[in-house]
Amino acid sequence: MRLTKEDLFYKNVVFFQSISFFFAFILVFTSFAVSIESYQSNLSERNEARTELEFNLISDGYFSGWWNSRDQSLDGVLSGSIEFGRSDTIARLTGVLSVNSSNSYFGLDAWVMNNIVVGMLFSTVDGSQMFIGRIQVQMPEFSFTVYANSNKIISGGGTFDGSFLPAPTGPYQVGVHSFHLIDDSREEWFTEDNVSDVRELMVKVWYPTEDNDFSDRADYMDPITFSWLRNQGPVPLVTIPKDAYRFVHPYIYEEVEPVSQTCFPVLLFSPGYDGVDTIYTSFIDELVSQGYVVVSMNHPFVSGVTVFPGGRVVYIADLPGNYSESADFLKQSQQTVINDALFTLDFIEQLNQTDDILSGIFDCSRVGMFGHSFGGAATMNCCFLDDRIKAGFTLDGVVYNEFITGAIDTPFLLMCAEQRFNHSSYEYVWNQFTSDAFQVGVVGSSHYGYTDVGVLLSHMLPLIPSSTLGFGTVDARSLIIITRCFERAFFDVYLKGAEKEELIDLFDNFEDLLILIK
Secondary structure, eight states, rough: OOOHHHHHHHHHHHHHHHHHHHHEEEEEHHOOOOOHHHHHHHHHHOOOOHHHHHHHHHHSSEEEEEEEEETTSEEEEEEEEEESSSSSTTTEEEEEEEEEETEEEEEEEEEEEEEEEEEEEEETEEEEEEEEEEEEEEEEEEEEEHHHHHEEEEEEEEEEEOOOOOOSSSSSSEEEEEEEEEEEEEEEEGGOOOOEEEEEEEEEEEEEEEEEEEEGGGOOSSSSHHHHTOSSSSSSSSOTTTTTGOOOSEEEETOHHHHHHEEEEEEEEEOOOOOOGGGGGHHHHHHHTTTTEEEEEEEETTTSEEEEEGEEEEOOOOOSSSSHHHHHHHHHHHHHHHHHHHHHHHHHHHHHHHOOTTOOOOEEEEEEEEEEEEHHHHHHHHHHOTTTTEEEESSSSOGGGGOOOBBBOOOOEEEEEEEEEEEEGGHHHHHHBBBBBEEEETOOOGGSSSSSSHHHHHSSSSSSSGGGGGGSSOOOOHHHHHHHHHHHHHHHHHOOOOOOHHHGGGTSSHHHHHHHOO
């Protein structure tokens, strides 16, 4: 009898299974075992939407599909959650596999490494059994063929979705369109050697969209920006691949159609000094999914790197060596960021009337602003200067009090790292708030925790504690989820007319919060 390639493969798999059993045992059982009773209970009590939401919040994604035995005597469906490893081809799968003919269930716990899958099935009736085989993945689809120790060859397939970043939870998908802005009224003071230079900046409009295909999903960032980010660590991050930005799979779609015949409140966003807007994707896409348009800015010579159309690159300007000169340099940089933000708001008002794709989506009567660190300072200062901005929110913002010479009557929320909560640097600006004001700190949070980077490093450098790299002791994903809740509730109250109690009630929903209300 002549063996086919498939028969030869599974003959080899039987041998490989015996020598790799100890490896698989350690790999699977050092992780928590799946409780089949809990899965049955969960599936019977949750509807599909709620199940997917919980998968999105506690893991990196979810999958669903079908399976059958090689002799077609058994078949069923499978579903569960995904936790990615150091790349998008390394993952842990936990879920449920059902058997159609008997209405029984198996708990599923497996590891995927490139095109190999190994794992266990758990059943209160049939006990447990190991399987090993091949899996082919072409996001968002997968197919597999495995050999189980019940002498069954099982094949199947399905679809999945996931990202290194937490999924947005709102009803809309997120579209992105980039613009290169030139302000002819301002000379570029960072390049004094060329007096003909005028101020330029790059902005992204993030807007609600719907019904887009996975093939339209954008990369997390461009190669130049990722190369910059990869070199920002306190130690060389040489173990992170140069194309690791392709592993992230953010939930954003480039240059797609916006939701039609609907306008949304507008939020300006400014990144931290030596930061870029992309590393705040988790904080931006959630708001867009909930029905906001976010306009983020990269500020050349202040942001870490700005990539212009055609590949021209501008990196952050060098600080003067003298302390006094550096302080003046930063103040002038802050003024530049403020001017960038107000110029961008003027541009959006014009774009709302003239753009072929995006006109009409901006409700410029309901404008807010938020920012991190240096961008948080700009948020406070813009709220003081421009009454078009109706609400302000900072992600551990720093303070330049000299820009604020009077009262700020804009509702404001200061989201803080633990060490900055109720810090003396906030005393002056806190006294200037004459409308509703809040300070919220998260115990264990750090300044750089209010970026995507802590979550990215938990995947790409899983063996290095985040606190060692300056990201605090609180879980990075949890901090993002908490911050998202406050962002949405705050802007919903002050830009959408929601009841203030919805914001106040959040204070009781999370432990380890530091709270100050005015």
